[in-house]
Amino acid sequence: MHLSTQEYIAGTAAVLAVWMCGLTQVRLALRGLAAQTALLAVATAALGLERHAPYELLLAAVVLVVKAGAIPAYLAWAAGRLDIRRDAGALLSPTLSMLAGLGLLATGFFLAPRFATPASGHAGMAGMALALVFSGMLLMLTRRLALSQLIGFLVMENGIFLYSLTQTAGMPMIVEMGVVFDVLVGVLVAGLVIFRLNRSFEHIDVTQLRGLRN
């Protein structure tokens, strides 16, 4: 089977997500996130060149600067300030979590034909997008720290972005930009809440937040 450049790029992004499932070091996970998002920006730019769509190039630049640059940098800064190094994980050990990530990759490919559009000719891409969405959810479920859950959310969002990139003829640009803006503001607000959590509870371990259970 011959793989196109874009499929290589998207495949690498999906493998990065599986790798991130097995990480305990927050700093490495953030680098994984930045690399993965940068790959998606490259894929967007490649597609823009192929389709001769200048807007896609603009989108690629915004994704590169905001989602691959500013957001991971902000989170890394927050992790430094809060002195967070490791997330031991809850529910599943990192090894098991990585294995589960591999399973989700396979599931993504298994489900891909249901999600792929016939026109795109990239059924495999839908599989990788789904794998990203699923691993993001897995990350959110199996992490202990509020910050890592945020990383999971961003991986999930990357999956949705990859799907819209490869399976649609392009979302309206203003909508894409609005989504990037919402994600940016969301991460900023969530970061502020994490600082408050740390100040108020002296930890950001979400499994230890149980004041509201009744």
Place this chain on the structure above:
Amino acid sequence: MSALADWPVVFALPALVILAGLTPRAARVLPQAAAALMLAQLLVVFNVCRPAFARAEGSVGDLGIGGLTAAFLIITTIVAAASFVQAAALLPAERADAPEQGITDRRLCFFYTLAGSFLAAMYAVLLSHNLGFMWISMEATTLLSAPLVYYHRTQRSLEAAWKYLLLCSVGIAFALFGTVLLVAAQHASGEGASLLFGRLIANGSALDPRLVRLGFVFCVLGYGAKAGLFPLHNWLPDAHSEAPAPASAMLSGGLLNCALVAIWRVAQVTQAAGQGHLVRQILVPAGAITVLAASLMLLRQSDLKRMWAYSSVEHVGLLALAIGVGSTPVFILHALNHSLVKVALFLLSGSIIHVYGTKSLPKLRGLLNVAPAWGIALFAGAFAIAGSPPFGTFLSEWLLLRDTFAAGEAVAGGAVILGLTVAFVAISIHASRVLFGAAPPSVLRRPREAWVAAPAALLLAGLVTGLALTPPAMRFLTMLALGGQP
């Protein structure tokens, strides 16, 4: 004139409130000024919406007002006006009476900036007839209202805000995936993808049914989490009970409706693609289970505001059922009735909690002795929210049950009747304990009876919607729902 008098006007007064909130020096006059502005906003919104009552939803551009939008804009504005009026009384008093909470001028003013922006974001959700814009505005409502939940700066409110932010953002990510799937479903149509509601409806037959079905499921998961459909309701009681009362009222009476309108729009698109049976197969059981589950959880509540929050979950179930069986007029009517009564109850509960200094139900006793006017209002409100005649809620619930059985959904109808009965019992027990008995010695402050004004006005309106539901009123609702003269 016509362009100026259209939808952008609804943002003018909220923008003033937002700007005024940015200057902490305005703290002394801002609560009263904001309340006055929001009362004026009622007139503005009504005047902007009036020409749109007969406009079909599908005929509107990216942003605009159709019949259903008009109805929900008016409901949201009523909710906001009542909440701001109550906030003008409650928030300064709270600040003066509880200096240990350390509420600064800046925080008080920032509350208004956030509340005004939150209101504007809700307007944007309703005005968006582009599913992409709708998604963006919906995420904005979460980001703007999460800090409102944290107004009191307690550990519990912080935890609630985090839970709300995270669960709703994840939920809404699903809705984004659903929206993208709806774009992908247009691969067969030659003229490029569009997210315009009217276009999607008009080209319904050209949509790929497989992807529309997936898109609908993901959107219901996403917006359903935001609306609090069981079992995605987990964050809702926390956020609604920890927020200050005016914010709780806006979350419960405004935001839940917005999420349901989003589900309604996606359901219309799904229907236009010939997949109406899926809408019914998903929303009818989801609604019925939500009603039943919420009513069971209502039985064992020990917190006044959590009780009303679970009751909101129950009513969200009823509204989802109304969308599922396709009776849009009842959807609008019940949303109006629920918002009127629930906002009254949240605002009243805020005052009660302020006076008693606790929201724990076992410690709230003898309200009729402590503050007779508040007691009577709570009595009426509890009666109304449990769906008793002659309040509007009774009629809209009755109409909903009629439509449910007429649609052949007898099992769901039975489950809802059971749920409503349990909820009635639960609310009666809890409310009567609050109302009767001797006042505990722990009552902190003297109640100010005038604070009952806004809740009482809302309850009166909730009574009028029940008494005035004549055939012409029903025809008007049908016109709002379907667009054009019936």
